[in-house]
Amino acid sequence: xxxxxxxxxxxxxxxxxxxxxxxxxxxxxxxxxxxxxxxxxxxxxxxxxxxxxxxxxxxxxxxxxxxxxxxxxxxxxxxxxxxxxxxxxxxxxxxxxxxxxxxxxxxxxxxxxxxxxxxxxxxxxxxxxxxxxxxxxxxxxxxxxxxxxxxxxxxxxxxxxxxxxxxxxxxxxxxxxxxxxxxxxxxxxxxxxxxxxxxxxxxxxxxxxxxxxxxxxxxxxxxxxxxxxxxxxxxxxxxxxxxxxxxxxxxxxxxxxxxxxxxxxxxxxxxxxxxxxxxxxxxxxxx
Amino acid sequence: xxxxxxxxxxxxxxxxxxxxxxxxxxxxxxxxxxxxxxxxxxxxxxxxxxxxxxxxxxxxxxxxxxxxxxxxxxxxxxxxxxxxxxxxxxxxxxxxxxxxxxxxxxxxxxxxxxxxxxxxxxxxxxxxxxxxxxxxxxxxxxxxxxxxxxxxxxxxxxxxxxxxxxxxxxxxxxxxxxxxxxxxxxxxxxxxxxxxxxxxxxxxxxxxxxxxxxxxxxxxxxxxxxxxxxxxxxxxxxx
Numbered sequence: 001x002x003x004x005x006x007x008x009x010x011x012x013x014x015x016x017x018x019x020x021x022x023x024x025x026x027x028x029x030x031x032x033x034x035x036x037x038x039x040x041x042x043x044x045x046x047x048x049x050x051x052x053x054x055x056x057x058x059x060x061x062x063x064x065x066x067x068x069x070x071x072x073x074x075x076x077x078x079x080x081x082x083x084x085x086x087x088x089x090x091x092x093x094x095x096x097x098x099x100x101x102x103x104x105x106x107x108x109x110x111x112x113x114x115x116x117x118x119x120x121x122x123x124x125x126x127x128x129x130x131x132x133x134x135x136x137x138x139x140x141x142x143x144x145x146x147x148x149x150x151x152x153x154x155x156x157x158x159x160x161x162x163x164x165x166x167x168x169x170x171x172x173x174x175x176x177x178x179x180x181x182x183x184x185x186x187x188x189x190x191x192x193x194x195x196x197x198x199x200x201x202x203x204x205x206x207x208x209x210x211x212x213x214x215x216x217x218x219x220x221x222x223x224x225x226x227x228x229x230x231x232x233x234x235x236x237x238x239x240x241x242x243x244x245x246x247x248x249x250x251x252x253x254x255x256x257x258x259x260x261x262x263x264x265x266x267x268x269x270x271x272x273x274x275x276x277x278x279x280x281x282x283x284x285x286x287x
Numbered sequence: 288x289x290x291x292x293x294x295x296x297x298x299x300x301x302x303x304x305x306x307x308x309x310x311x312x313x314x315x316x317x318x319x320x321x322x323x324x325x326x327x328x329x330x331x332x333x334x335x336x337x338x339x340x341x342x343x344x345x346x347x348x349x350x351x352x353x354x355x356x357x358x359x360x361x362x363x364x365x366x367x368x369x370x371x372x373x374x375x376x377x378x379x380x381x382x383x384x385x386x387x388x389x390x391x392x393x394x395x396x397x398x399x400x401x402x403x404x405x406x407x408x409x410x411x412x413x414x415x416x417x418x419x420x421x422x423x424x425x426x427x428x429x430x431x432x433x434x435x436x437x438x439x440x441x442x443x444x445x446x447x448x449x450x451x452x453x454x455x456x457x458x459x460x461x462x463x464x465x466x467x468x469x470x471x472x473x474x475x476x477x478x479x480x481x482x483x484x485x486x487x488x489x490x491x492x493x494x495x496x497x498x499x500x501x502x503x504x505x506x507x508x509x510x511x512x513x514x515x516x517x518x519x520x521x522x523x524x525x526x
Contacts, residue, residue: 163395166384166388166391166392166395167395169381169383169388170381170383170384170392172383173381173382173383174379174381176343177379177381179342179343179363179364180341180343180372180375180439181364181392181393181395181396181442182364182367182368182395182396183364183392183395184362184364284383
């Protein structure tokens with residue numbers, strides 16, 4: 001029964017990692033950009049939600065409705081004025097620019113909010129739980145997984161059911177030919193990064209209500225997100241959800257054996273899957 | 288000619304790939320309702336000319352005019368919005384998209400109402416309706432070419448640029464594809480065709496341009512051009 005409980009907790013934790021990873025997966029899928037600042041952008045969104053809750057006295061779940069459009073705009077501007085300028089056939093410049101951005105965000109947050117740990121106070125829901133027979137499951141972790149599934153479902157609908165999604169996929173396949181169809185690749189990239197920042201804001205909401213955060217934790221979130229994307233297979237959104245769950249499960253099972261093994265177990269699971277399936281569990285056929 | 292402004296005209300058009308000059312002052316005129324064929328050997332600059340008109344290769348702004356308006360400096364999406372669509376060399380279907388999605392993406396920047404809808408494309412090329420759920424790149428070469436043509440038509444263009452639509456296809460398939468040309472013309476599009484197959488070009492074109500080394504070496508209506516003149520212009524023989 002302890003094992004079952006551990007597995008359930010692991011799957012629920014995987015929902016959080018999938019939320020970290022979904023935006024990364026989206027941006028990589030559309031423009032082949034590896035955003036090394038993604039973790040820090042999530043932490044930035046968490047501080048934005050925190051600022052809204054403290055200044056307006058809102059619940060974080062309400063504050064996210066204000067933070068999400070702000071982050072969409074920030075993502076659009078970041079893409080239009082910084083990332084679009086360095087996206088080219090050469091992978092290195094965007095990698096360096098996002099690495100620099102990561103350092104800038106961390107230091108700016110440190111300057112603005114200090115190194116103190118913060119938490120988003122969501123009220124009684126934080127401690128609420130549901131009982132399923134012998135299992136007791138926290139409401140917030142359950143909501144995290146449900147949100148991750150909803151976000152990935154929504155992103156898939158956008159990708160495969162809308163004109164915007166067709167433009168995403170066409171641009172990803174061949175930006176020059178997409179231009180001949182009237183698609184402005186750079187505008188499409190701005191929308192994609194904007195959406196990724198909305199997803200990052202949702203991830204930040206759960207990051208901040210489940211645990212403490214401070215300006216330095218971004219790179220570790222990026223690492224989990226990366227592992228989830230790569231385990232799932234680059235460009236597959238449902239694969240990213242499974243990848244997040246694999247990392248969450250491995251960490252929780254490792255921690256159950258010995259709390260010191262939590263992070264290591266996640267990395268070991270990642271290494272093991274890379275050895276068996278180097279292209280991830282659900283690779284896109286045409287990459 | 289009653290209308291002094293042709294639909295599409297290039298004047299002294301030059302184009303470069305880096306330091307390499309690919310076009311040296313190309314003059315081309317496409318009148319409303321006409322089909323112009325461009326023939327020439329590999330490396331003559333035919334594809335570069337298409338890429339310059341469609342905005343992929345930069346050109347001087349007023350070297351390319353559509354109804355008198357300079358369009359040389361526009362980006363490919365803006366050229367499309369003005370009414371010039373291209374069927375690119377090598378078909379260039381989107382592998383992540385199904386046949387139908389490839390067609391729909393062609394309507395991304397659809398300009399008002401026009402003849403060309405999904406249904407109209409399926410009527411033009413019925414085989415595509417059967418294969419509409421397949422990935423675009425799972426089709427035969429001829430079918431892929433039909434998708435590429437349909438995709439370009441979906442924007443309801445005034446000018447259709449076709450780059451080597453018969454390349455690598457069997458004669459029977461080429462015949463099927465060229466059977467669509469009169470229907471496309473009848474629907475109101477004027478056409479610029481790049482074609483290696485000289486006989487095919489002479490059959491469909493109102494005007495033929497022969498290019499060599501980035502220059503137009505011969506121009507005229509098919510009936511006016513002798514085999515010898517075409518041969519000389521194509522191979523660069525000077526008499």
